[in-house]
Amino acid sequence: DTGVSQNPRHKITKRGQNVTFRCDPISEHNRLYWYRQTLGQGPEFLTYFQNEAQLEKSRLLSDRFSAERPKGSFSTLEIQRTEQGDSAMYLCASSVGAGVTDTQYFGPGTRLTVL
Amino acid sequence: DAKTTQPTSMDCAEGRAANLPCNHSTISGNEYVYWYRQIHSQGPQYIIHGLKNNETNEMASLIITEDRKSSTLILPHATLRDTAVYYCIVRTSGTYKYIFGTGTRLKVLA
Numbered sequence: 001d002t003g004v005s006q007n008p009r010h011k012i013t014k015r016g017q018n019v020t021f022r023c024d025p026i027s028e029h030n031r032l033y034w035y036r037q038t039l040g041q042g043p044e045f046l047t048y049f050q051n052e053a054q055l056e057k058s059r060l061l062s063d064r065f066s067a068e069r070p071k072g073s074f075s076t077l078e079i080q081r082t083e084q085g086d087s088a089m090y091l092c093a094s095s096v097g098a099g100v101t102d103t104q105y106f107g108p109g110t111r112l113t114v115l
Numbered sequence: 116d117a118k119t120t121q122p123t124s125m126d127c128a129e130g131r132a133a134n135l136p137c138n139h140s141t142i143s144g145n146e147y148v149y150w151y152r153q154i155h156s157q158g159p160q161y162i163i164h165g166l167k168n169n170e171t172n173e174m175a176s177l178i179i180t181e182d183r184k185s186s187t188l189i190l191p192h193a194t195l196r197d198t199a200v201y202y203c204i205v206r207t208s209g210t211y212k213y214i215f216g217t218g219t220r221l222k223v224l225a
Contacts, residue, residue, distance in 0.1 A: 004158075031211060033211075033213075035213075042200075042215030055211075091158050
């Protein structure tokens with residue numbers, strides 16, 4: 001059973017650098033979601049895709065953030081010109097994309113530390 | 116804002132049932148209640164979901180009140196590995212995103 005995978009698991013970068021994270025969803029899951037989680041808080045929604053189409057973006061997703069899902073399979077989340085406030089766990093989830101309930105399954109996350 | 120409220124923390128003795136409450140007084144008729152848990156430094160793990168009937172799976176039971184304004188997640192025989200933050204989520208009808216609250220930090224005591 002292959003769940004959602006995320007790479008890298010940890011990333012340390014200096015302020016001002018660009019970083020890119022990758023998410024591989026569960027096979028045949030049409031929807032893919034990105035969330036961000038800071039210490040002591042629940043995850044916050046960033047964006048989601050239905051196949052390759054990005055259908056919703058949170059106001060949290062500033063101009064420095066961009067997400068893609070070019071072939072409707074894996075997705076990347078890029079942060080340009082990182083700031084210390086970007087330090088967080090970035091979580092990816094996927095769901096089948098059908099039915100009323102459409103349960104999301106989460107990956108292990110990528111922990112970003114901006115120095 | 117999250118549509119749910121949960122106690123900040125709870126303790127439970129190992130081997131006893133853990134009952135985690137959740138209030139969702141503004142839930143609409145077709146909105147489901149989902150429960151996830153998050154063990155330290157891991158991604159949230161799906162536990163169970165329900166609409167209005169009680170549900171049970173290999174991990175837990177979900178009891179939803181008749182008016183659907185609250186629910187209880189029951190872990191029948193808590194173990195130390197159940198120590199985690201438990202999130203109750205009501206996904207707003209018409210959207211696919213989850214809005215998490217701060218959850219309940221459950222500590223299972225030996």
